[in-house]
Amino acid sequence: MKTVIKHICQLSLVATCVSASFSVMAEKIAITGAQIYTMSAAGIIENGTVLIDNGKIQQVLDNKRVPSGYREIDASGKVITPGFVGALTSLGLEEVSLSAGVVDARVEPHAVSSVGAAYDVQYAINKDSSLIPITRVEGFTSAVTGISRTDQLFEGQGAVISLNNELSSTLKARAYVHVDVGNSGMHANGESRAALWVALNQSLDEAIFASTHDLSPSQGWEGMISRADAKALIPVIKGETPLLVTAHRAGDILQALDIQSRYSDVKLVLVAATEGWRVAAQIAEANVPVILNPENNLPGDFDQLGSTMENAGRLHKAGVKVAIGMETHNIRLAAQHAGNAVANGLPHNAGLASLTSNVASIFGVDEIGSLAPGKRADLVVWSGDPLEVTEAAELVMIEGEEIPMTSRQIQLRDRYLKRSTDKPVGYFR
Amino acid sequence: MRKTTNIKMLGLALAVSGVFITGCSDKNEGEQRVHDRHNPFPSTYKVIESAPIFISNVTILDGVGGKIEDGQILLENGKVANVGKNVSIPSNAIEIDGKGKWLTPGIIDNHSHLGVYPSPGTHSHSDGNEMTGPVTAEVWAEHSIWPQDPGFQRALAGGVTAMQILPGSANLFGGRSVTVKNLPNRTIQDMKFPEAPYGIKMACGENPKRVYGSKGGPMTRMANVAGYRKAWIDAQAYKSKWDKYDAAVESGSAGDAPKRDLRLETLAGVLAGDILVHMHCYRADEMAVMMDVMKEFDYKIGTFHHAVESYKIPDLLAENGVCSAMWADWWGFKMEAYDAIRENVPMVHTAGACAIVHSDSDLGIQRLNQEAAKAWSDGKRAGIDISQADAWQWLSANPAKSLGIFEHTGSLEDGKNADVVLWSGDPFSTYSQAEKVFIDGALVYDRTDPSTWPVSDFELGQVTQGDAK
Numbered sequence: 001m002k003t004v005i006k007h008i009c010q011l012s013l014v015a016t017c018v019s020a021s022f023s024v025m026a027e028k029i030a031i032t033g034a035q036i037y038t039m040s041a042a043g044i045i046e047n048g049t050v051l052i053d054n055g056k057i058q059q060v061l062d063n064k065r066v067p068s069g070y071r072e073i074d075a076s077g078k079v080i081t082p083g084f085v086g087a088l089t090s091l092g093l094e095e096v097s098l099s100a101g102v103v104d105a106r107v108e109p110h111a112v113s114s115v116g117a118a119y120d121v122q123y124a125i126n127k128d129s130s131l132i133p134i135t136r137v138e139g140f141t142s143a144v145t146g147i148s149r150t151d152q153l154f155e156g157q158g159a160v161i162s163l164n165n166e167l168s169s170t171l172k173a174r175a176y177v178h179v180d181v182g183n184s185g186m187h188a189n190g191e192s193r194a195a196l197w198v199a200l201n202q203s204l205d206e207a208i209f210a211s212t213h214d215l216s217p218s219q220g221w222e223g224m225i226s227r228a229d230a231k232a233l234i235p236v237i238k239g240e241t242p243l244l245v246t247a248h249r250a251g252d253i254l255q256a257l258d259i260q261s262r263y264s265d266v267k268l269v270l271v272a273a274t275e276g277w278r279v280a281a282q283i284a285e286a287n288v289p290v291i292l293n294p295e296n297n298l299p300g301d302f303d304q305l306g307s308t309m310e311n312a313g314r315l316h317k318a319g320v321k322v323a324i325g326m327e328t329h330n331i332r333l334a335a336q337h338a339g340n341a342v343a344n345g346l347p348h349n350a351g352l353a354s355l356t357s358n359v360a361s362i363f364g365v366d367e368i369g370s371l372a373p374g375k376r377a378d379l380v381v382w383s384g385d386p387l388e389v390t391e392a393a394e395l396v397m398i399e400g401e402e403i404p405m406t407s408r409q410i411q412l413r414d415r416y417l418k419r420s421t422d423k424p425v426g427y428f429r
Numbered sequence: 430m431r432k433t434t435n436i437k438m439l440g441l442a443l444a445v446s447g448v449f450i451t452g453c454s455d456k457n458e459g460e461q462r463v464h465d466r467h468n469p470f471p472s473t474y475k476v477i478e479s480a481p482i483f484i485s486n487v488t489i490l491d492g493v494g495g496k497i498e499d500g501q502i503l504l505e506n507g508k509v510a511n512v513g514k515n516v517s518i519p520s521n522a523i524e525i526d527g528k529g530k531w532l533t534p535g536i537i538d539n540h541s542h543l544g545v546y547p548s549p550g551t552h553s554h555s556d557g558n559e560m561t562g563p564v565t566a567e568v569w570a571e572h573s574i575w576p577q578d579p580g581f582q583r584a585l586a587g588g589v590t591a592m593q594i595l596p597g598s599a600n601l602f603g604g605r606s607v608t609v610k611n612l613p614n615r616t617i618q619d620m621k622f623p624e625a626p627y628g629i630k631m632a633c634g635e636n637p638k639r640v641y642g643s644k645g646g647p648m649t650r651m652a653n654v655a656g657y658r659k660a661w662i663d664a665q666a667y668k669s670k671w672d673k674y675d676a677a678v679e680s681g682s683a684g685d686a687p688k689r690d691l692r693l694e695t696l697a698g699v700l701a702g703d704i705l706v707h708m709h710c711y712r713a714d715e716m717a718v719m720m721d722v723m724k725e726f727d728y729k730i731g732t733f734h735h736a737v738e739s740y741k742i743p744d745l746l747a748e749n750g751v752c753s754a755m756w757a758d759w760w761g762f763k764m765e766a767y768d769a770i771r772e773n774v775p776m777v778h779t780a781g782a783c784a785i786v787h788s789d790s791d792l793g794i795q796r797l798n799q800e801a802a803k804a805w806s807d808g809k810r811a812g813i814d815i816s817q818a819d820a821w822q823w824l825s826a827n828p829a830k831s832l833g834i835f836e837h838t839g840s841l842e843d844g845k846n847a848d849v850v851l852w853s854g855d856p857f858s859t860y861s862q863a864e865k866v867f868i869d870g871a872l873v874y875d876r877t878d879p880s881t882w883p884v885s886d887f888e889l890g891q892v893t894q895g896d897a898k
Contacts, residue, residue: 098635278893300549302549343862389802390857413776413811
């Protein structure tokens with residue numbers, strides 16, 4: 001038994017949706033007939049069956065079988081994938097970006113932190129945000145979420161969250177610490193790499209020192225980083241928390257890879273890596289994954305002159321693990337971004353991995369991102385190839401529960417489709 | 430365009446400003462540049478000569494609702510010579526087998542800032558918003574455009590053959606826009622679409638009040654509207670002064686000409702119907718107010734841009750004949766974009782109003798076919814059944830109408846400019862790409878032949894010039 005919030009929607013002249021909290025017995029479900037992208041060792045299964053029990057994937061069968069006691073969902077002719085994972089978003093931290101009050105994804109410098117590493121979004125996530133249902137009806141069942149701007153060296157600590165229908169949903173807190181070493185990261189760092197890199201090295205050096213130091217207030221600490229920053233960076237230098245490094249130009253990427261030669265335990269993840277394809281062999285050799293937006297193909301700045309739509313494909317070919325999805329309000333478009341990477345050289349299966357299993361493995365959240373026994377039953381039934389802009393999610397399941405396929409946008413649409421002129425629009429729901 | 434007005438004004442220019450005249454005002458007649466007060470920066474665009482092009486076995490969307498399977502098209506002398514199933518081939522034609530491919534009119538983006546906000550996006554390149562006052566109708570986007578913006582070549586690879594480049598939306602009146610052929614050369618005049626009328630950029634809502642709220646106003650939406658009305662009152666007075674003078678010239682009794690005012694000249698051009706209004710406006714209620722202001726001052730709003738709430742008032746937009754230029758799915762970046770829905774474009778279309786898919790983005794402009802495809806399929810799932818052939822109007826015919834150039838381009842009809850894209854497959858698929866792009870009948874981009882890829886001065890000699898982009 002577990003408690004869930006269920007939406008009960010009644011369609012009548014005026015449709016009403018109410019939320020109610022009650023307990024249901026976790027259901028046994030067999031989804032049959034679909035082409036299943038397991039994103040696991042089982043590969044792609046034609047006309048298979050996904051068995052779900054107690055919110056978990058019980059088994060993925062290569063034929064049609066509905067054991068007794070299982071509710072069948074017929075998905076013949078459809079495509080099933082694991083629920084997509086937003087690779088780098090600010091979901092739950094931002095409702096309206098501009099001139100609309102507090103945005104938790106943007107942090108003004110605060111005394112608790114001198115370099116920005118300490119800020120922690122796990123306390124800030126708003127599950128009532130309209131972005132959550134708007135995103136999940138399009139096939140995203142979880143997301144990595146974090147700070148987009150601090151005006152300090154680091155952009156704080158992000159988290160991995162489920163996009164389920166519950167108020168609390170953190171899958172992993174302190175899932176990463178982020179630093180931008182590209183031109184866009186210079187403004188708060190002396191406007192120069194000559195300052196930023198020294199500050200970054202100094203921060204990591206101090207974290208190493210702090211790892212064997214008593215950080216309590218009664219003890220002296222005169223480091224450049226604050227005590228709270230040190231607490232955030234110690235797991236980074238130990239390799240327990242990945243360090244995300246945004247870098248664009250090839251030289252910056254090599255500098256980033258070099259962090260591992262100085263701090264051998266640090267677990268690096270490259271973000272953007274606009275010119276990554278130029279040093280793809282080195283990235284692959286260092287076993288560093290990349291999170292990117294494959295559509296960035298313009299020289300937006302002097303550190304992005306080598307930008308190309310073929311970046312994702314070339315990185316993959318060299319053996320680099322690629323994740324796709326850097327957006328917030330429209331993270332749902334990451335599927336289109338991946339599709340365009342596929343149109344420019346990324347194999348289709350790698351395009352799907354960039355939205356699922358690769359994200360899960362980068363952030364060490366093994367229970368999501370693939371369909372295999374024991375994993376969370378987060379999955380999507382699609383009308384067709386999910387990377388095609390004309391296809392759509394038809395059924396979205398999180399932990400074995402079908403989520404209500406509605407959102408504020410869908411309700412606005414339906415209101416104005418239903419509206420008639422005999423009464424004000426406020427009376428149409 | 431009101432040709433009579435132009436001809437009348439041409440005489441006026443001689444008398445008033447003494448600018449030199451090198452040709453006749455009838456643009457169809459000569460190659461010579463015509464400088465006058467209404468066209469001081471005339472187009473020097475040149476069609477690239479090409480042998481006739483014949484494409485066969487291709488699925489054709491003609492851009493005005495027609496679809497031809499196994500179709501044929503002949504491009505000759507820069508024009509669409511013939512489209513159909515039985516097109517005759519001149520002996521000197523270059524033949525292209527279009528088997529498995531699709532052919533459409535070139536995409537026209539009626540909302541771009543390429544060149545005024547070019548790549549790289551350095552501060553020194555930030556030339557799109559004259560944020561020194563809320564009414565800057567006197568500035569012209571073409572004086573900011575950098576033809577070496579690599580974004581033009583990227584857009585070309587996405588099948589964009591023409592676009593409108595606008596000033597930004599900080600101001601109530603942001604200045605004049607310009608429509609260009611996507612064939613950048615040394616100067617902006619080399620790109621200007623020869624027959625296109627001017628547009629003016631106006632803006633509703635959040636942007637002007639945010640920018641000027643602490644700089645003397647407007648700081649509210651009500652002051653925005655007061656600002657438009659005050660400007661139109663000034664423009665009416667200016668126009669009437671000139672109209673009186675024109676009448677006097679005609680009757681041979683003219684005295685001194687009134688002093689020109691660049692700001693009011695543009696606004697008076699709108700009142701005269703010579704300059705088309707492109708108004709950045711998100712919210713339905715604000716669009717409705719603006720359509721009343723339009724009636725109060727007897728001008729025409731051609732197109733609301735962004736128009737994320739057009740789905741709330743498609744009846745009003747249809748009734749007033751105002752187009753909506755929209756994204757497929759952008760939303761939430763500010764309050765006035767909070768009510769965006771994915772079915773906006775098809776809901777506007779199905780109500781009989783004019784729908785356009787625009788980019789406002791140097792990335793989005795590269796995939797406008799996908800933006801239309803999303804809107805089309807989202808509409809279909811919501812029960813709005815529009816054919817692909819009809820939906821293509823959002824990308825070519827309707828933006829051409831919005832820019833006053835539909836007579837010349839925007840559909841594959843005999844005699845129109847041969848602005849054409851050959852797609853590798855169904856252009857409503859993520860995986861299809863613009864394979865060959867023709868502007869005025871000349872092949873200007875061929876994805877299969879890197880030697881045809883144009884490279885801007887900026888990218889020449891840089892680390893990865895000529896790479897696949």
